[in-house]
Amino acid sequence: MAKELMKGNEALAEAAIRAGCRFYSGYPITPQTEILEYLSWRMDEVGGTFVQTESELAGVNMLLGAAAAGARALTSSAGPGFSLKQEGISYLVAADLPAVIIDVMRIGTGLGDIAQGQGDYWQLTRGGGHGDYHTIVLAPASVQENCDMMQVAFQLAEKYRHPVLVASDAAIGQMMEGVELPPMTEHDIDSYDWAVRGCLPGDSPRKIQNTYYTRPDYVEYLREKYASMEANEQRWESYMTEDADVVLVAYGISSRISREAVDMARAQGLKLGLIRPITLWPFPVKAFDACPKAKAFMTVEINILGQMVDDVKLAVSSRCPVGFHGSFFSLPEPEEIIEQAKSLMEKEGI
Amino acid sequence: MKLKAPESVFSSASFCPGCGHGLASRLIGEVAEELGIQHSLVTVVDVACCSFNIDYWKFDTIMAAHGRDIPTAVGVKHVRPGSSVLAYMGDGAAYSIGMAETIHAALRNDNICVIVINNSVFGMTGGQMAPTTLPGEKTATSPKGKDPTRYGTLSGVELLKHMDIAYLARGELVGSAGMIKAKKLIKSAFQHQLKGDGFSLVELLSPCPTNLNLPPVKARDFVHNEMTKYFPTGVFIDKGGVE
Numbered sequence: 001m002a003k004e005l006m007k008g009n010e011a012l013a014e015a016a017i018r019a020g021c022r023f024y025s026g027y028p029i030t031p032q033t034e035i036l037e038y039l040s041w042r043m044d045e046v047g048g049t050f051v052q053t054e055s056e057l058a059g060v061n062m063l064l065g066a067a068a069a070g071a072r073a074l075t076s077s078a079g080p081g082f083s084l085k086q087e088g089i090s091y092l093v094a095a096d097l098p099a100v101i102i103d104v105m106r107i108g109t110g111l112g113d114i115a116q117g118q119g120d121y122w123q124l125t126r127g128g129g130h131g132d133y134h135t136i137v138l139a140p141a142s143v144q145e146n147c148d149m150m151q152v153a154f155q156l157a158e159k160y161r162h163p164v165l166v167a168s169d170a171a172i173g174q175m176m177e178g179v180e181l182p183p184m185t186e187h188d189i190d191s192y193d194w195a196v197r198g199c200l201p202g203d204s205p206r207k208i209q210n211t212y213y214t215r216p217d218y219v220e221y222l223r224e225k226y227a228s229m230e231a232n233e234q235r236w237e238s239y240m241t242e243d244a245d246v247v248l249v250a251y252g253i254s255s256r257i258s259r260e261a262v263d264m265a266r267a268q269g270l271k272l273g274l275i276r277p278i279t280l281w282p283f284p285v286k287a288f289d290a291c292p293k294a295k296a297f298m299t300v301e302i303n304i305l306g307q308m309v310d311d312v313k314l315a316v317s318s319r320c321p322v323g324f325h326g327s328f329f330s331l332p333e334p335e336e337i338i339e340q341a342k343s344l345m346e347k348e349g350i
Numbered sequence: 351m352k353l354k355a356p357e358s359v360f361s362s363a364s365f366c367p368g369c370g371h372g373l374a375s376r377l378i379g380e381v382a383e384e385l386g387i388q389h390s391l392v393t394v395v396d397v398a399c400c401s402f403n404i405d406y407w408k409f410d411t412i413m414a415a416h417g418r419d420i421p422t423a424v425g426v427k428h429v430r431p432g433s434s435v436l437a438y439m440g441d442g443a444a445y446s447i448g449m450a451e452t453i454h455a456a457l458r459n460d461n462i463c464v465i466v467i468n469n470s471v472f473g474m475t476g477g478q479m480a481p482t483t484l485p486g487e488k489t490a491t492s493p494k495g496k497d498p499t500r501y502g503t504l505s506g507v508e509l510l511k512h513m514d515i516a517y518l519a520r521g522e523l524v525g526s527a528g529m530i531k532a533k534k535l536i537k538s539a540f541q542h543q544l545k546g547d548g549f550s551l552v553e554l555l556s557p558c559p560t561n562l563n564l565p566p567v568k569a570r571d572f573v574h575n576e577m578t579k580y581f582p583t584g585v586f587i588d589k590g591g592v593e
Contacts, residue, residue: 023429025421049428053421054454061418061451065394065425068412073425091415189429196410196426198390198433207404209413 003178008143008168009034011179012102013042015150016074020187021100022048023073025062027055029081030114031170032104036076056081060088060101067092067099068208070195072154072187076102078170079112082120083128089163090129094210096194098157098164100150105169105252107302107329115329116170116253121307124167125281134226136233137165137280139251143177151182156233158192160225167280169302171253171331229282236284237276240266241291244273245350246341249312250300251277254332258300261334265341272341277308285315295350298323298341300332321348356380358388358409364402368566370523370556370573374467375403377533378436382409385540387434394423396439396448398474400467403438417448424460434463434543441468441482441553445506452506452551456513459548463539466506466551469558470577477561482506484580489561503580506553511586516542517550518587523557524574535585541592548589555581 013035024039043050053059059075066073077085082103092099107117127133136156138149157164199205212218241247250258255276265272275287299308306324313322323344325337356379365372382388394412395403396419404411414422423437444452444466471489472478478491481504486495507520517539521532532554539550555577557569
């Protein structure tokens with residue numbers, strides 16, 4: 001199939017359509033607004049629904065209604081808007097509803113700014129709303145992966161009856177790359193018996209609410225659901241980890257720069273490797289088994305606090321030191337990553 | 351004449367004695383059956399006292415987040431346009447936490463029915479002050495009476511009555527005349543949705559004896575004699591009629 005040149009956000013939108021998504025409700029905020037703009041005309045073409053809502057709160061709760069009615073439904077946001085989505089995400093989880101929510105990450109706390117960032121990692125992976133939950137989080141690193149992951153996101157959402165988050169960022173959202181678009185698929189809103197549609201005589205009415213009210217096995221059910229996700233849905237890509245002395249850990253746009261750093265370092269005789277988490281939750285702890293020579297790990301993230309460091313420490317059971325290279329506002333530079341890897345090795349006597 | 355409960359309503363309910371919710375729930379069941387929509391209707395209930403209806407009605411039902419049942423209902427209607435969709439909520443949801451959602455669904459003229467049970471307080475949380483609390487009314491958070499210089503009293507109907515929507519009315523769940531009228535208002539709202547006219551909202555003034563600290567009869571009198579001064583009943587918008 002011929003490749004097309006597409007902007008990352010538009011690729012997310014088109015791929016959602018091709019994954020059978022026929023409902024979108026959302027609110028403009030940079031750097032994800034192209035998703036709305038694209039779907040405002042594209043949904044018309046495919047007979048779907050696009051609603052520009054009065055707020056992110058209305059957007060995510062409208063999504064909940066559409067999901068409860070059986071549609072493949074999507075919303076998206078960024079920064080402060082993504083915080084407002086958390087209310088609905090918590091309710092989607094509580095009611096066992098599948099839906100996909102995109103966070104095109106921007107930089108900083110509060111208003112922050114519109115440049116690329118990776119500061120939502122904790123919010124994405126720890127359950128950003130109230131209560132006691134996780135969601136599967138997919139982290140694309142290219143415009144092609146934006147396309148490929150939408151189908152996966154909807155499939156996982158329906159497999160587990162659980163919202164799935166797609167963690168893109170401003171760099172991938174705004175860049176243009178050649179992509180091969182997936183084929184069009186259709187979704188039947190009557191695929192699932194639980195979706196509301198009207199209760200026929202003799203049937204039990206369908207009730208979409210917190211499953212705490214309806215499942216006697218609520219606690220066990222949820223523990224098993226999350227355990228199953230952790231066992232079966234870890235996704236990652238390893239690059240030159242077999243003989244690496246220091247393994248970088250980076251996702252999204254940072255992973256592409258880290259890969260370049262690995263190549264540059266190896267040309268200098270420095271054995272770096274890279275683990276790229278594709279799922280941020282469940283965190284791909286299995287990836288760390290395939291780093292037999294690693295003496296240290298170092299995360300590369302666009303944030304101040306090194307939000308992924310704790311997950312790497314848990315993955316390696318603290319048997320190796322875990323460093324952190326953080327950039328803020330700017331993208332990480334491969335030369336800086338290599339310098340920091342060198343100083344980590346020096347400090348740890350590697 | 352033999353009186354019979356609508357089949358779409360289960361026999362048990364958890365409302366306090368003298369509460370208006372049970373009356374509204376039954377009227378909605380009766381209307382659904384009279385219009386023949388009981389097997390396609392999807393209801394969305396707000397949290398708090400409204401949410402009891404998820405166990406009370408034999409309709410497919412969603413329990414929405416506080417103040418968000420209008421957008422939730424709109425999401426259902428877009429996906430299932432053949433279903434009648436009802437958003438059922440209290441005055442706190444409609445005019446406080448969900449005010450933006452109410453106004454913007456009206457602005458989009460979304461084709462759903464909204465029923466607002468206005469009892470002048472936040473019921474489930476124990477009778478705190480609401481935007482609909484009357485001036486001077488004592489509540490759990492206005493123990494000396496609502497101070498009108500600090501907190502106004504809001505009429506949702508006044509806000510909506512100049513908007514381009516299908517239907518807007520207010521009734522009271524008081525006495526047989528009030529019940530007969532309220533049922534007519536509910537029916538008209540659903541008839542507008544069936545015609546595809548767009549957004550309809552029916553506010554029903556409702557006694558809350560528990561939180562008004564009044565016996566049921568006096569709570570009913572408070573609705574009829576005091577609340578109607580600020581919230582007059584009537585039909586305010588009826589686009590094209592339904593007959």
